[in-house]
Ligand SMILES: Nc1ncnc2c1ncn2[C@@H]1O[C@H](COP(=O)(O)OP(=O)(O)O)[C@@H](O)[C@H]1O
């Protein structure tokens with residue numbers, strides 16, 4: 001198959017899927033209460049924007065996700081680097097991180113609500129913990145597995161600790177983080193939305209839980225589509241960043 | 251001048267070298283040959299300070315910054331272009347960034363890589379990467395170069411060209427070289443002195459061969475010099491005995 005027309009085939013497949021769904025709904029095969037037609041979902045989505053009610057929710061979720069993402073990236077990177085480079089800190093942090101990694105970290109959501117309230121704090125915290133643990137391990141194992149030959153080359157050329165960090169560890173770590181950035185973006189949104197779902201006064205997660213309590217399946221699906229759209233958009237931006245910064249990889 | 255005297259080296263409880271002694275006089279091209287696994291790489295690593303010897307003396311009047319090392323593999327920094335890789339060697343020696351880049355470009359051109367300065371290592375062939383690594387070492391204008399089977403992965407033609415370029419430069423600038431190779435012909439064609447390392451464990455130097463072929467030297471034509479074949483025969487016999495004795 002021609003790879004140049006891949007997007008075309010994908011679009012056609014999606015259109016067919018939506019078409020079949022619409023037809024089934026219109027012909028009454030699906031109960032509209034549980035599985036509304038795509039046109040109803042589209043209307044719900046349109047109304048969210050037309051009435052302008054969506055904006056404060058979108059802003060809330062985005063701020064929480066991006067806040068948690070940024071702080072998680074920074075803290076995860078610093079902790080991972082320090083743990084890998086100083087054995088004592090590594091031994092102290094490893095058990096905590098391994099435990100945190102062993103549980104699905106969204107289970108911390110109710111606890112964070114108690115600790116940080118139902119405001120934005122508990123959502124940022126959840127997004128943060130999801131991202132930070134991921135990035136910690138990315139950086140920690142990345143530094144441990146750094147190409148020894150490159151380290152030896154730089155030492156042989158007279159490079160000290162600073163040169164090693166700048167020339168070898170820094171670029172390696174950036175490559176590993178970028179490799180996991182899409183997962184991190186996904187995690188950040190999961191954290192924000194799940195946090196809002198548990199307890200909140202605004203946000204896409206809050207709207208989801210509102211739609212659930214009012215049995216509004218069209219709204220729920222509209223929100224799912226919306227979240228998907230935004231995460232895909234961010235994936236696209238991440239991809240651009242990757243291609244730009246990892247040009248050497250081709 | 252580099253003098254290695256009674257060097258002993260081990261990995262944990264496994265002995266590698268014991269009582270290995272050799273000398274690289276100033277401006278001379280010296281090769282080290284020997285069975286694989288005998289400890290040739292380990293010896294070079296000890297000289298450059300990447301390996302701690304158990305006993306023995308490593309003595310040189312050359313500063314650490316004036317010793318260059320060309321490793322067996324051509325691992326360059328993958329995220330740096332050819333010229334950045336070469337310039338890094340200069341910057342770490344204290345050369346200002348602008349001067350380093352200009353000089354790096356000159357060396358890249360001198361080694362036949364004109365137009366490839368801004369390529370990443372991934373975009374270069376094995377032979378081209380080897381030349382970049384060589385440029386990185388030569389640009390620092392070292393007084394002593396250690397080389398660990400640097401040309402093993404190159405095909406015959408490229409290999410002859412790279413070694414000829416190297417020999418010309420070394421002769422011109424009076425650089426001292428300690429080359430590890432498993433190619434006896436190459437060792438003789440390039441060197442003033444060839445050392446034979448015995449079979450490990452506890453390898454030591456078991457032979458020293460003076461190569462009095464004229465300089466400047468053509469690395470291909472040198473092989474048809476009348477003195478070449480007898481020397482090669484001797485070296486071959488001695489190395490076979492080293493390998494044979496242990497194998498028997
Ligand atoms: N990092 C290492 N750890 C343990 N043993 C090693 C290591 N490097 C080399 N050796 C062993 O030391 C011996 C000498 O190795 P090396 O110096 O690489 O030999 P050569 O370069 O002559 O082939 C070999 O037996 C090899 O297996």
Ligand SMILES: [Mg+2]
Nearest residue numbers: 290291292398
């Ligand atoms: Mg070796």
